[in-house]
Amino acid sequence: MLDDHNIKLDKENAAPLGGQRFLLVLRKLYSRPASALGTSIFIIFIFLAVFGPLVTPYTATEQISNAALQSPSADHWFGTDNLGRDVFSRVIVGAREILLLAGLGTLLSVIFGTSLGLLSGYRGGWFDETLMRFFDSLLALPAMLLALLLLGTLGPSTNSILIVLVVVYTPIVARVTRSVVLDVKNKAYVEAARLQGESTSRIIFGEILPPVLPTLAVESALRFSYAIFLVAALGFLGIGVQPPNPNWGLMVKETRNFVSQSPWALYSPVIAISITIIGVNLMADGLKQLLESGDR
Amino acid sequence: MERIDYRFKKAWIFILLPLLLVPAILTAGCAGSTSDTDSAPEGVFKVAMQPIVQTDPAFIASDSEVLVANHVYDYLVDIDPNNIIIPRLAQEWTVSDDGLTYTFTLAEGVTFHDGSPFSAQDVVWTYNRLRDPDLGLPTQDLYSNITEVQVTDDLEVTFTLENPNPFFLYDLSDNHALMLKAGTEDASTNFNGTGSFKVTQYLAEDRIIMEANPEYFIDGQPKLAGLEVIFFNDEAAAVDALRGGQVDLALRMSTELFISLQNAPNIVTTNIPTNGFDLVRLRSDRAPGDDPRVIQALKLATDREAILQLVQQGYGAVGRDSPIGPLYTAYYSEETAMPERDVEAARQLLSDAGYPEGLKMDLHVPDSGGRPNLAVVLKEQWVDAGIDVNVVVEPESVYYGDDGWLEVDLGITGWGSRPYPQFYPDVMLRCDAIWNESHFCDQEFDSLASLAGSTLDEAERVEAYREMQRILIERGPVIVPYFFAQYAAINDGFQGFELKAFAGRTDFRQLSPGQ
Numbered sequence: 141m142l143d144d145h146n147i148k149l150d151k152e153n154a155a156p157l158g159g160q161r162f163l164l165v166l167r168k169l170y171s172r173p174a175s176a177l178g179t180s181i182f183i184i185f186i187f188l189a190v191f192g193p194l195v196t197p198y199t200a201t202e203q204i205s206n207a208a209l210q211s212p213s214a215d216h217w218f219g220t221d222n223l224g225r226d227v228f229s230r231v232i233v234g235a236r237e238i239l240l241l242a243g244l245g246t247l248l249s250v251i252f253g254t255s256l257g258l259l260s261g262y263r264g265g266w267f268d269e270t271l272m273r274f275f276d277s278l279l280a281l282p283a284m285l286l287a288l289l290l291l292g293t294l295g296p297s298t299n300s301i302l303i304v305l306v307v308v309y310t311p312i313v314a315r316v317t318r319s320v321v322l323d324v325k326n327k328a329y330v331e332a333a334r335l336q337g338e339s340t341s342r343i344i345f346g347e348i349l350p351p352v353l354p355t356l357a358v359e360s361a362l363r364f365s366y367a368i369f370l371v372a373a374l375g376f377l378g379i380g381v382q383p384p385n386p387n388w389g390l391m392v393k394e395t396r397n398f399v400s401q402s403p404w405a406l407y408s409p410v411i412a413i414s415i416t417i418i419g420v421n422l423m424a425d426g427l428k429q430l431l432e433s434g435d436r
Numbered sequence: 437m438e439r440i441d442y443r444f445k446k447a448w449i450f451i452l453l454p455l456l457l458v459p460a461i462l463t464a465g466c467a468g469s470t471s472d473t474d475s476a477p478e479g480v481f482k483v484a485m486q487p488i489v490q491t492d493p494a495f496i497a498s499d500s501e502v503l504v505a506n507h508v509y510d511y512l513v514d515i516d517p518n519n520i521i522i523p524r525l526a527q528e529w530t531v532s533d534d535g536l537t538y539t540f541t542l543a544e545g546v547t548f549h550d551g552s553p554f555s556a557q558d559v560v561w562t563y564n565r566l567r568d569p570d571l572g573l574p575t576q577d578l579y580s581n582i583t584e585v586q587v588t589d590d591l592e593v594t595f596t597l598e599n600p601n602p603f604f605l606y607d608l609s610d611n612h613a614l615m616l617k618a619g620t621e622d623a624s625t626n627f628n629g630t631g632s633f634k635v636t637q638y639l640a641e642d643r644i645i646m647e648a649n650p651e652y653f654i655d656g657q658p659k660l661a662g663l664e665v666i667f668f669n670d671e672a673a674a675v676d677a678l679r680g681g682q683v684d685l686a687l688r689m690s691t692e693l694f695i696s697l698q699n700a701p702n703i704v705t706t707n708i709p710t711n712g713f714d715l716v717r718l719r720s721d722r723a724p725g726d727d728p729r730v731i732q733a734l735k736l737a738t739d740r741e742a743i744l745q746l747v748q749q750g751y752g753a754v755g756r757d758s759p760i761g762p763l764y765t766a767y768y769s770e771e772t773a774m775p776e777r778d779v780e781a782a783r784q785l786l787s788d789a790g791y792p793e794g795l796k797m798d799l800h801v802p803d804s805g806g807r808p809n810l811a812v813v814l815k816e817q818w819v820d821a822g823i824d825v826n827v828v829v830e831p832e833s834v835y836y837g838d839d840g841w842l843e844v845d846l847g848i849t850g851w852g853s854r855p856y857p858q859f860y861p862d863v864m865l866r867c868d869a870i871w872n873e874s875h876f877c878d879q880e881f882d883s884l885a886s887l888a889g890s891t892l893d894e895a896e897r898v899e900a901y902r903e904m905q906r907i908l909i910e911r912g913p914v915i916v917p918y919f920f921a922q923y924a925a926i927n928d929g930f931q932g933f934e935l936k937a938f939a940g941r942t943d944f945r946q947l948s949p950g951q
Contacts, residue, residue, distance in 0.1 A: 203816045208746055222692065223746050223813060296828075378803055383827050384812045394809075397672055397692040 168430050175426020181419025189239045192232035200233035200386040201225065209402040219404040221395050225384075227405050231412050234386035239416075241298065241381075242367035245305025249367075250360050252306060253313025258344050258352070260314065261321030272318070275311035283308045283370060291379045301371060301380055308370070309363050316359045320352045354431045361424035365417045372413050388413050477648040479949035480662035481930060484674035484683040486804075486832070487641050487667035492624035493614040494566060494573045498832075499688050499852070502611045502940030504644055504665055508549075509614030509629030512540065512559060513605055517708075517936050519855040521605045525554070525615055525630065525653075526593075535600035535892055542591040546653040548617050549627070549634045556587040561618035563595075575612045577862065577870055599890045602897070603856045611940065632658040632945045643667060652945075659932070659948035669831070671804070675925070678703060684927040687939045690805050691749045694923040702928050707751070710853035710922045710937040711761040714810055715864075719845045720913035721875035724797070729789040731913045736775060736782035737821035738814065743917040746813050747806040755916030758908040759851065759860035760901055763919070763937075766894075767857055767901040772909045782821035794822030800847040801827060802835035807848050810917065842873050849873060853922070853937035861885040861904060865912070874913040881907045 170176045197215075198204065208224040210216055218227035260268045278286065287304045294300035324330060325348060333347045374380030375389030383390060388409040395405040485500035493505045514524040526540040546554035565571065567579035581604075584596040597604065607613075617628050627635040630653070633646035643666040648658050666682075668674035671689045678686045679700060697705050718725040718734060725731060740754050753762050762768045786795055801811040811827045818825060825846065835841050841849060854860070863869050866885055867877035881904060888900035908914060924935045924942070932946040 201812075201816060203746070203813065205742065223809060223816075378829055382829055383808055384815060397690060397696065400696040401692070 165427075165430065169423065169426045172426055172429065174422050175429070178419045178422025178424075178426060181415060182423050185235055185239060185416050185419065188232055189236040193236055196226075196229035196232050198226040198229040200230045201384045202229075209398065209405075211402075212404055218408040219402055221391075221402065221405040222398050227391075227408050230386040230391060231388070231408050234388045234391065234409065235412065235416075237381070237386060238368055238371055238388055241301060242305070242364060242371050245302050245371075246309065246360060246364045246367050248302065248306045249309035249363060250313050250356065253310045254317050254349075254352070254356060256310065257314035257317025258321055258348060261318035262325055262340075262344055262348060268318075272315070275314060278307065278311045279315075283366075284373065287370060287374060288377075288379065291374065296379050296382055298381060301374060304374070305367050305370065309367065313356075313359055313363065316355060317352055320355050321348055324348050324351050354427075358424055358428045358431060361420060361427055365420035365424065368413070368417055368420070477650075477659055477661040479660050479930075480664060481660050481685070481944055481947060482664045482666055482683040483685045483687065483944075484668045484677050485665050485687060487669060488644070488665075489833070490624070491627070491638070492622075493616065494575065494612050494623065496612060497574075497836075499938070499940035500665065500667070502938070503687075503942065505611075505614050505629075506631070506941060506943055507633040507646060507663060507945075508627050508631045508635055509616070510546075510631050511609050511613060512615065513609050515606065515609050515855050515936075515941065517934055519937075521609065525559075529605075535602070535604075536597045538595040538597075538604060539588065540593045540595075542593065543653050544591065546630050547651050548630055549649065550617075552617065554615065554617075554630050555590055556593045558615055558618045559593045560585045560587050562616050563613070565616070566612060573612070574870055575610060577868070578607055578610055600892050601890060602892060603858050603889070606856050609855075611938075632943075633663050641667060654945070657945040659946065660944060663944060678925055678927070681927070684930060685924065685933075686926075687924050687935075687942065688805075689923050689925070691747075691751050691921075691923070694751075694925070695749060697925045700925075703925050704928045705923070705925045706933075706935055707921045707923045708935055708937060709752070709763055709919075711759070711763040711857075711919060712853040712922065712937070713755055713759065713761065713851055713916050713919045714805070714807055715759070715849045715851055715873075716810070716814065716915040716917065717847060717849065717874035718913045719873075719875050721877070722845070724789070724791065724795060725845060725874075725913055727789040728911055729785040730791075730795070731911070733782040733785040733789070733795075733821060734818065734823065735915060736778050736785070737818045737823060738915055738917065739777045739817055740774075740915075740917045742817070743810065743813050747809045748918050748920055752918050752920040755918050756905065756909060757912060757914060757916050758905040759865075759914075759916060760857045760905055761916075761919040763853070764857050764901075767898060769902040769905050771902060772906040774909060777817075779821040782823075786822055791822075794824060796824045797826070797846045798828050798844070799825040800835060800841070800844045801829055802832045802848070802850070803829045804832050805850060805920075807850060810848060842871065847873065852940070855937075857901065858885075858889045862889065865908075865914075876913050878907060878911070881912075 166179070169179045202225060204220065204224045204226065207220050208222055210220040212219045216226050216228065218231060221227055256271060260271045286308055290304045290307060291300055294303060330343065330347050333343050371380060371387065372389030375387035376393045378393055381387045381390060383394065391409040392406060395402065399406050485503060486498055488498065488501045488504055490496045490501050493509055496502050496505050510525045512524060512526045514522050516522050525543055525546060527543050529538060529540045531538055542556060542559065548554060563579065563582065563585045566573055566575040567582055569576060581598050581601055582595055583598050586594045588594045601607065615630060616623055620626065620628065632649055632652045634649050635644060636647050637645040643664055646663045648661050652658065668677065671693055674683065674686045675689060675693050675697065677683045694705060694707065697703055718731050720726055720731065735757065744750060744752065744754050755761070756770070756774055760767050799811050799815065801807045808829050815825050815827055841847055862885065864871045864873060865876050866872065866882050884900045884904050888897050888904065891897050922935060922937055922939055926933050928951065929949060930947055931950045932948055934942070936942045
């Protein structure tokens with residue numbers, strides 16, 4: 141199935157490698173309105189996260205004197221919060237904070253999850269059994285409960301949140317990877333590689349990993365959107381990143397009591413969270429459809 | 437039952453109506469009040485408050501713990517909203533000329549919830565427990581001045597003091613001094629008080645349900661049939677519950693929540709000035725706080741006026757780094773000038789103290805009231821002077837748990853309002869104070885505090901408090917940025933509510949349903 145998909149791609153593009161392949165995926169994502177929107181949102185937020193803090197009029201923590209709870213104006217596009225901080229600057233810097241934290245957490249989970257999933261699926265036996273039952277036990281706990289337990293033990297800090305993301309999402313990525321590996325590892329070409337005497341690592345990374353990658357891309361995108369949500373939720377609960385960090389969830393917590401006086405300070409981070417998550421989800425959906433249409 | 441009772445009442449009124457008509461018209465006002473005091477308690481009042489942890493009166497500390505205990509038990513003497521001592525279980529008292537002997541006459545016919553009578557024996561037992569050096573209860577220091585508590589008659593108790601204490605009656609009404617039955621073994625679980633409400637169910641971390649005590653010694657009180665304290669960890673959730681009608685009263689909320697409740701339908705808001713404050717304190721018995729230049733640098737880097745505006749929205753009063761606030765009109769002094777904010781001077785002091793690169797510290801703060809905001813504003817103000825604090829927001833249970841708040845170097849602690857100022861130096865600023873969180877120890881301050889707490893000469897006391905304020909401004913390891921107002925919001929379907937500066941001492945004995 142998946143190798144057929146590769147062949148099909150080969151037919152459409154003589155050299156589907158590196159940048160060209162990326163552009164091809166991008167072009168396909170832009171061929172559907174929903175995924176085009178999602179991808180655009182995602183790219184815009186990445187752009188804001190990278191370059192935004194260079195152009196924000198204020199720093200995220202600067203308390204402008206006599207400017208608390210102001211309405212949106214030319215000076216303060218999204219108004220100011222209760223401590224006189226520019227909400228626009230906080231939302232932009234917050235984009236970097238949250239995308240970086242969620243992105244890094246997702247990346248680490250995907251790396252660990254993929255490695256463990258590949259190994260577990262390919263080797264099977266007691267190793268597979270032990271690891272999967274352990275992961276099952278982690279998956280049995282709701283993500284938020286697991287996060288609370290871990291943060292309660294580790295104490296709130298950026299590193300603890302990274303650990304939480306890795307512990308919560310590695311099992312999920314590993315399971316998804318393993319399921320694809322189980323499908324692929326008995327294919328004829330894997331069998332052939334094994335008979336040729338190729339090393340285990342060569343078989344895993346050279347033969348099994350490539351067909352896993354598309355599924356992994358979809359899974360990563362989904363995990364990323366959940367990670368954004370989790371980081372924001374922990375911030376909101378006050379057990380994630382500590383003030384005065386412009387974490388969107390923490391901003392919601394800090395400004396929600398002032399909703400009657402300065403709704404913009406509350407709604408700005410709320411809208412930012414919603415748009416980012418919707419964007420990433422639409423993109424993940426597009427990737428999934430791309431993958432499925434490729435299969436057919 | 438109710439219906440029969442009602443019918444009986446109706447018939448009774450019907451027969452007597454013609455007879456009563458003339459006098460009733462003549463004394464229309466009286467008829468109303470008579471029926472008021474005779475009416476059976478009605479209505480259940482639901483209060484939203486922080487969860488309680490301690491239920492033994494000797495250990496209670498938080499507003500919610502005091503609030504619950506104040507309804508289950510009674511104080512010997514009480515304090516009214518104007519900070520004046522009023523009778524409670526003690527009906528009257530006399531003080532000897534030398535100020536060393538206090539004799540109290542107790543109310544008659546008082547019974548505990550288990551039916552046993554209350555007597556002088558119970559008062560003696562309770563105060564002996566609170567001051568017993570072997571038990572080491574939090575009140576031990578407070579009552580160390582008592583040499584003897586004696587039963588002088590069945591309903592008469594005599595206290596003998598070592599030194600005169602002008603605030604002794606206030607001390608007797610300390611939050612912990614609730615009368616237990618003599619010989620009580622486990623005061624944290626049996627809830628056997630003389631108070632206006634009986635505990636029917638205590639669901640830890642959920643709620644405590646109480647019903648009116650029909651045998652309560654004050655006629656016509658309580659007016660409510662039941663009282664429920666429902667526990668909320670989150671102030672905003674408590675206020676939402678009030679808006680939604682699940683609770684009838686929210687106490688102790690942040691200023692922003694209070695502002696948001698203005699003009700809310702069916703809710704009446706009230707606020708009163710207090711001497712409550714947030715204390716920013718630095719441990720002064722170890723580095724970096726053991727160098728007086730470090731605390732001076734922190735003080736110079738702080739802009740108290742800006743903090744009041746940002747954190748308290750301008751409600752309350754600016755602090756002067758001393759717990760003696762403007763509410764104590766007789767003792768508050770502005771004689772010692774507060775130094776202007778000067779970040780360069782602060783930076784220089786830090787450099788002289790051996791921190792030319794600035795100072796990095798964790799600032800521990802409980803997640804309640806405006807304290808996290810205070811921490812964030814301080815972080816921003818202090819960073820100008822090279823003091824880089826890392827704000828660590830903790831739930832109150834973590835901040836106060838295992839006495840962690842007494843250990844950390846830099847922290848913010850909320851202090852409730854007290855009826856007289858002597859409490860603060862005695863409990864948190866003297867060398868041997870039980871909650872000396874800043875580990876401050878200054879001989880001059882201590883001797884002034886002793887003088888203020890013992891002299892019967894008012895002018896001498898005023899002078900001592902003034903000097904203590906000077907010392908704290910000059911070298912106390914504490915910053916008091918503001919004094920806050922106390923807020924409450926109540927369902928407008930109840931009347932007779934009177935908020936007290938220490939919210940936990942607010943009592944509902946006079947509260948009844950009705951507009």
